[in-house]
Amino acid sequence: MYSSELIKGTLKTIILKLLSDSDKMYGYEITQKVKELTGGKIQLTEGALYPTLHAMEAQGILTTDVVNVGNRIRKYYSVTDLGKKTANEKVSEYADFIDTMIFLLDLKPKVG
Amino acid sequence: MNLYVLSEKQVDFILNDIRRNGIQTEELQLNLLDHICCLIEKEMSSENDFDEIYRSVLSRFFKKELKEIQEETDLLLTFKNYYAMKKVMLRSGMFSAVAFTIGAIFKIMHWPGAAMMVVLAIASVSFVFLPIFFLVKTKEVKEKKEKFILGFGTFFGVLFSISILFKIMHWPGANMLWLMGLGVLFFLFLPMYFFTGIRNPETKQNTILSSIMILIAGGLLFIITALYGTKDVENASKSSYLHLKESVTCISELNDMKYEMAADSLKGQNEILKEKTNNLIEKISKVRKDLNEYVGNGQKITEENLNGLKVGAGVPTMFLFDDNQKPKPYLAAIKSEIKNLKNFIDLTYGTGKSKLLNTSDGLKVIENEELKSTWEKIYFYQVPLDYIYRNLDQLILDIKMTEGACIK
Numbered sequence: 107m108y109s110s111e112l113i114k115g116t117l118k119t120i121i122l123k124l125l126s127d128s129d130k131m132y133g134y135e136i137t138q139k140v141k142e143l144t145g146g147k148i149q150l151t152e153g154a155l156y157p158t159l160h161a162m163e164a165q166g167i168l169t170t171d172v173v174n175v176g177n178r179i180r181k182y183y184s185v186t187d188l189g190k191k192t193a194n195e196k197v198s199e200y201a202d203f204i205d206t207m208i209f210l211l212d213l214k215p216k217v218g
Numbered sequence: 219m220n221l222y223v224l225s226e227k228q229v230d231f232i233l234n235d236i237r238r239n240g241i242q243t244e245e246l247q248l249n250l251l252d253h254i255c256c257l258i259e260k261e262m263s264s265e266n267d268f269d270e271i272y273r274s275v276l277s278r279f280f281k282k283e284l285k286e287i288q289e290e291t292d293l294l295l296t297f298k299n300y301y302a303m304k305k306v307m308l309r310s311g312m313f314s315a316v317a318f319t320i321g322a323i324f325k326i327m328h329w330p331g332a333a334m335m336v337v338l339a340i341a342s343v344s345f346v347f348l349p350i351f352f353l354v355k356t357k358e359v360k361e362k363k364e365k366f367i368l369g370f371g372t373f374f375g376v377l378f379s380i381s382i383l384f385k386i387m388h389w390p391g392a393n394m395l396w397l398m399g400l401g402v403l404f405f406l407f408l409p410m411y412f413f414t415g416i417r418n419p420e421t422k423q424n425t426i427l428s429s430i431m432i433l434i435a436g437g438l439l440f441i442i443t444a445l446y447g448t449k450d451v452e453n454a455s456k457s458s459y460l461h462l463k464e465s466v467t468c469i470s471e472l473n474d475m476k477y478e479m480a481a482d483s484l485k486g487q488n489e490i491l492k493e494k495t496n497n498l499i500e501k502i503s504k505v506r507k508d509l510n511e512y513v514g515n516g517q518k519i520t521e522e523n524l525n526g527l528k529v530g531a532g533v534p535t536m537f538l539f540d541d542n543q544k545p546k547p548y549l550a551a552i553k554s555e556i557k558n559l560k561n562f563i564d565l566t567y568g569t570g571k572s573k574l575l576n577t578s579d580g581l582k583v584i585e586n587e588e589l590k591s592t593w594e595k596i597y598f599y600q601v602p603l604d605y606i607y608r609n610l611d612q613l614i615l616d617i618k619m620t621e622g623a624c625i626k
Contacts, residue, residue: 133249134256152279153287156249161294172248177226180252181245 107149117150117158119200122167122185122193130171130184133159159183167192222262224255232272240285250279250287296357303350310346314339325386328600330541333387333532340383344376363414370407374399387532388602396443403436459604462611469618476625484626487566494562495621498555502610505548512537513603534603538594545594552613553593559617567624574616 124139125131131139137150162168167189171182185193207213224232233251241247257275262268280286321335352372356365377399384392408429415425480488513533539545556575563572597609 132252134253137253152250152253153281153290156246156253156287157290157294159249160243160246160291164295170245175252176223177229178252178255179248181249 107147110151110154113148113150114154116200117154118162119193119196120148120150121155121158121162121183122189122196125168125183125185126190126193130182132180132182136183162189222259222264224259228268229255235272235276236284240283241288243288243291246288246291254279300354300357303354307347307350307354310342310350314343314347317342330535330543336386337383340379344379348372348375348379363410367407367410367414370402370410374402374407377402393443400436400440400443403432408432408436455604459608459611462608462615466611466615466618469615469622473618473622473625476622480625488625490562491566491621491624494559495617498552498559498617499614501552501555502614505552506607506610508548509534509537509603509606532600534598534606535600538598538606543595543599545592545598549594549598556617559620563620563624567626571623572620574620 120140121136124136133152133155137152137155140148140150159168163170163183166186168183169186169189171184173180173182229251232254233247236247236250236254241250254272254275258268258271261271261275276284317335317339321332321339324330324332324335349372352368355368359365359368377395381392381395381399383389384395411432412425412429415421415429477488477492537546538548560572560575563575598606601609
């Protein structure tokens with residue numbers, strides 16, 4: 107598992123990418139999906155996930171849908187048009203960042 | 219996949235528990251509730267484990283307290299507006315400072331537009347700058363007491379600037395606002411500021427010094443209160459105005475008696491004199507009446523409260539003058555009528571009788587070289603309403619007296 111500092115800077119990008127690729131997701135589903143995709147290497151903490159989700163909703167990047175599930179309510183998140191734009195920007199910015207880091211830290215990509 | 223489904227009672231229990239632990243936002247409560255329920259349902263196999271599993275699940279959500287999630291959310295949400303707010307605060311503050319300075323210069327020079335600038339400046343200070351200042355600053359301080367101090371300080375600032383606006387516009391209630399502002403300063407802000415600051419050894423010295431400065435500044439402001447219209451001055455001015463009105467009535471009665479006693483042979487020219495005089499006075503009264511209606515818009519003006527009425531110079535000036543400081547037809551009509559009357563008197567009753575109406579070269583008496591101004595400007599431009607009424611009534615008295623001197 108990676109340190110929380112590393113994850114903190116990329117949390118928004120991860121959420122946006124996941125939500126852009128699917129129709130809508132709820133909080134628990136997001137954490138499970140990330141865990142599953144990364145083989146448990148990245149585990150989002152609830153303490154970081156929900157404040158970020160709420161902030162992104164307030165910024166108009168995400169929108170919510172409320173669904174009744176048994177005896178409780180579930181909030182589904184999906185990206186807005188603005189969110190899709192932001193997702194693209196964030197992902198390409200991050201890709202660029204990785205290239206720079208590889209160069210900066212002198213990491214030779216392994217040739218297969 | 220879910221082996222177990224939580225009962226309504228258990229869901230309620232969890233909701234109440236996270237509420238108790240400091241999650242206030244409803245949206246956040248719902249999110250956390252669902253998340254916790256998902257986790258529990260996944261891990262639970264029998265009814266008996268609920269409490270234990272709930273505790274263990276909940277503990278994964280925070281480092282020390284569950285409240286952290288609420289605090290982090292609040293921080294992220296306010297942080298978004300924080301910079302925008304600071305920007306608006308700085309801009310409105312700058313705008314106000316510039317508008318104040320320019321407005322003050324305009325006001326002193328009696329240029330048009332001064333009132334509007336001052337009103338805008340004060341509105342932006344009281345309703346934009348100070349409230350945002352309060353919001354931004356309260357975010358930065360932790361203690362409740364300090365927030366109160368900031369609140370009272372802001373409240374004083376708003377009251378104070380609005381009361382200044384009321385003062386310079388001569389709106390009713392100015393003095394009450396002014397004293398309320400000073401009251402907040404002396405009895406709420408200052409004691410709280412002083413007693414909070416003095417307890418902390420680090421801020422003690424500064425607090426004492428600042429408190430003394432605030433006390434001095436507040437005292438000086440309090441002294442200024444006396445500058446504004448003491449009762450004696452108001453009464454003196456009121457009685458002199460009443461005296462003026464009484465003189466007009468007296469002279470009118472005397473003139474009527476004189477008309478009756480005049481020789482029959484002169485009745486013809488006396489009739490013309492009377493008609494011309496009455497025409498002129500009617501014109502003057504008409505201006506008074508129209509002005510009254512214009513100014514009185516939203517404020518009741520009666521003969522009774524007229525004398526003590528403090529209406530700034532801005533509104534009457536707008537009524538009597540155009541944007542280029544040129545008098546509108548109202549005054550020009552009166553001026554030419556005065557000239558007309560004077561010419562008639564000079565021809566019919568001989569020169570010397572019309573000295574009070576010395577209008578032959580555009581009211582020479584009052585448009586003297588020293589003032590380098592015109593009759594309209596001296597008596598009506600940027601002149602407060604009560605003085606305009608007084609000037610108009612003085613003119614009526616002059617006309618009546620001239621009339622009286624002529625009747626034979």
